[in-house]
Amino acid sequence: MLRWISRTVASDQPEQLEKAFRWLYSFVKPQSQAIGGLLLLSVLASMLVLLQPWLTKTLIDDGLIAKDYGTLVSVALLMISVGIISTALSGVTRYLHTRLSGRILFSLRDNIYHHLQTLSPSFYGKRRIGDLLSRLDGDVAEIQRFSVDSLFSAVSSVLGLLGSVVMLLALSWKLSLLVLILIPLEVLWLRWMRRKVEVKVRTIRERSSDLSSFLVETLPAMKFIQSVGQEERERDRLNTLNENYLGDLLKLQVTEFFTQAIPSTLTSLTRASAFLIGGYWVIEGSWQLGSLIAFSTYLGMAVGPVNSLLGLYVAIQRMSVSLGRVNELRLEQPEIPHDDTWQPLPTTVVGELQLTGLSFSYPGREQLILSDASAFIPAGSKVALSGSSGVGKSTLIDLLQRYYDPQAGSIQIDSIDIRTISPFMLRKAIAVVSQDIVLFRGSLRENIRYANPDANDHQVEKAAEQAQLLGLISELPQGIDSVIGERGQQLSGGQRQRIAIARALLQNPIILVLDEATAAVDEVTETQVIDAVDQLFAGRTRILISHRASTLAGADTCLTLVDGKLLSNGELTA
Numbered sequence: 001m002l003r004w005i006s007r008t009v010a011s012d013q014p015e016q017l018e019k020a021f022r023w024l025y026s027f028v029k030p031q032s033q034a035i036g037g038l039l040l041l042s043v044l045a046s047m048l049v050l051l052q053p054w055l056t057k058t059l060i061d062d063g064l065i066a067k068d069y070g071t072l073v074s075v076a077l078l079m080i081s082v083g084i085i086s087t088a089l090s091g092v093t094r095y096l097h098t099r100l101s102g103r104i105l106f107s108l109r110d111n112i113y114h115h116l117q118t119l120s121p122s123f124y125g126k127r128r129i130g131d132l133l134s135r136l137d138g139d140v141a142e143i144q145r146f147s148v149d150s151l152f153s154a155v156s157s158v159l160g161l162l163g164s165v166v167m168l169l170a171l172s173w174k175l176s177l178l179v180l181i182l183i184p185l186e187v188l189w190l191r192w193m194r195r196k197v198e199v200k201v202r203t204i205r206e207r208s209s210d211l212s213s214f215l216v217e218t219l220p221a222m223k224f225i226q227s228v229g230q231e232e233r234e235r236d237r238l239n240t241l242n243e244n245y246l247g248d249l250l251k252l253q254v255t256e257f258f259t260q261a262i263p264s265t266l267t268s269l270t271r272a273s274a275f276l277i278g279g280y281w282v283i284e285g286s287w288q289l290g291s292l293i294a295f296s297t298y299l300g301m302a303v304g305p306v307n308s309l310l311g312l313y314v315a316i317q318r319m320s321v322s323l324g325r326v327n328e329l330r331l332e333q334p335e336i337p338h339d340d341t342w343q344p345l346p347t348t349v350v351g352e353l354q355l356t357g358l359s360f361s362y363p364g365r366e367q368l369i370l371s372d373a374s375a376f377i378p379a380g381s382k383v384a385l386s387g388s389s390g391v392g393k394s395t396l397i398d399l400l401q402r403y404y405d406p407q408a409g410s411i412q413i414d415s416i417d418i419r420t421i422s423p424f425m426l427r428k429a430i431a432v433v434s435q436d437i438v439l440f441r442g443s444l445r446e447n448i449r450y451a452n453p454d455a456n457d458h459q460v461e462k463a464a465e466q467a468q469l470l471g472l473i474s475e476l477p478q479g480i481d482s483v484i485g486e487r488g489q490q491l492s493g494g495q496r497q498r499i500a501i502a503r504a505l506l507q508n509p510i511i512l513v514l515d516e517a518t519a520a521v522d523e524v525t526e527t528q529v530i531d532a533v534d535q536l537f538a539g540r541t542r543i544l545i546s547h548r549a550s551t552l553a554g555a556d557t558c559l560t561l562v563d564g565k566l567l568s569n570g571e572l573t574a
């Protein structure tokens with residue numbers, strides 16, 4: 001079935017699509033009980049709908065025309081009961097349907113988000129966040145809509161179609177031949193239109209990504225845009241993006257209109273023909289009025305499902321575009337693929353580092369950032385790492401945290417190759433405070449606790465005190481429980497740094513890295529921060545990266561990165 005769907009949908013890579021469908025099916029399968037229950041309710045609802053025109057026919061032919069008052073009353077009562085049951089059924093179905101849809105949507109999104117969490121900083125560096133957002137939000141919702149809504153729409157359409165055709169045949173097999181001409185014509189038309197719809201839908205989704213990317217990029221940069229007076233330019237960019245989006249949306253509307261309009265016109269023609277022929281038979285007296293009315297209602301009811309099934313076809317196209325886009329994310333391989341042989345970091349580790357013959361270049365770039373770099377860092381020492389801008393200092397820390405693996409050489413912590421350790425545990429053991437401090441919307445307390453959610457209030461407050469945050473806390477209206485805005489915009493650089501240090505304290509790392517952490521503060525504040533770090537992290541391995549001599553003063557070892565090699569106290573390390 002999945003293979004059939006993937007082949008039916010116009011796609012450049014049907015195998016890929018089939019795999020994506022299988023993946024999608026893995027989310028639908030656990031809900032099979034709920035789906036089964038809902039399908040049962042749908043079948044019941046479809047049968048009740050099919051019953052109504054037959055009741056009308058009986059009411060007219062056997063009650064009104066036959067002047068049988070008893071039949072009239074009983075059929076009317078039956079119609080009321082069917083109406084009430086249908087309404088109750090639709091309420092229950094809608095509730096269960098929303099619950100089922102929600103479950104599938106959230107598990108899909110959860111799965112993709114989980115996968116995104118395994119990808120390296122390089123991935124985020126090359127991808128537009130707006131595009132990721134649009135895939136995670138719009139595309140995943142589109143897939144979910146299809147996987148639930150379309151399934152039920154397909155089932156009730158097929159049931160409606162079959163039921164109506166049976167009723168039409170029962171009323172007049174001759175007149176029913178009209179439907180047999182109508183359906184193949186509609187299907188032929190649709191096959192012809194399908195490619196056009198797919199191309200246009202993909203363009204729309206890309207336009208929507210462009211818009212999201214624009215907003216994600218410019219909203220946080222509003223202060224900068226205002227400061228350089230470029231508001232109008234950004235408005236123009238937004239206008240262009242809007243116009244492009246609207247233009248493509250209108251093209252899609254026109255294509256979709258023609259995709260649907262031809263079948264609708266054919267339907268109207270068929271209905272009119274049925275009235276002409278059936279009406280003639282009624283006038284002639286060879287057919288009953290109730291049967292003609294019921295026939296025309298069933299004809300409408302047969303065409304409705306055909307249209308929905310045709311709509312479903314468009315929905316499959318739309319969905320397969322979204323599925324393709326989401327699948328692209330799924331196929332992104334983590335830089336460090338999961339390995340079942342990973343060991344936990346032993347609790348005895350003290351933070352001795354041995355870098356041996358490291359060579360590294362970023363994927364897709366030729367330039368070697370590290371070339372046979374080696375160094376030894378004794379446990380508990382304070383190391384100053386310097387080197388000109390862009391030489392690769394932060395890259396070295398990324399290798400230490402295993403966001404990437406070197407192409408040659410190794411990093412050992414307490415003589416254990418870090419490739420054999422779970423990166424999760426390794427990263428927990430290394431706290432990095434950089435210039436770019438991440439703060440989330442939430443209270444100061446929650447932000448300090450972020451790296452160690454199990455820390456109790458007392459530990460958080462102690463860390464805040466040790467990181468000299470008491471001054472800030474006393475200024476805030478609700479103290480440590482005050483909400484600091486997204487990305488901590490209302491805080492000064494020094495205050496943000498102290499929050500990061502308090503966070504690192506709670507993380508209780510074996511190795512602490514300060515990567516240009518104090519570049520944004522004045523030298524007095526910097527001295528205070530470094531003194532605090534030396535005091536609080538005494539006995540742990542500390543790596544300080546800076547361009548300032550004052551930051552690096554007092555280190556046990558000075559490492560300098562030059563042309564991909566590490567010099568220790570000015571000498572090349574073997």
Ligand SMILES: Nc1ncnc2c1ncn2[C@@H]1O[C@H](COP(=O)(O)OP(=O)(O)OP(=O)(O)O)[C@@H](O)[C@H]1O
Binds near residue numbers: 389394
């Ligand atoms: N994700 C990445 N993909 C490709 N190249 C990268 C990536 N990150 C950094 N680079 C490149 O690697 C080189 C080293 O960058 P890195 O940030 O490690 O330097 P740095 O010594 O820390 O610089 P600075 O002192 O200016 O912070 C630079 O040329 C940079 O452009």
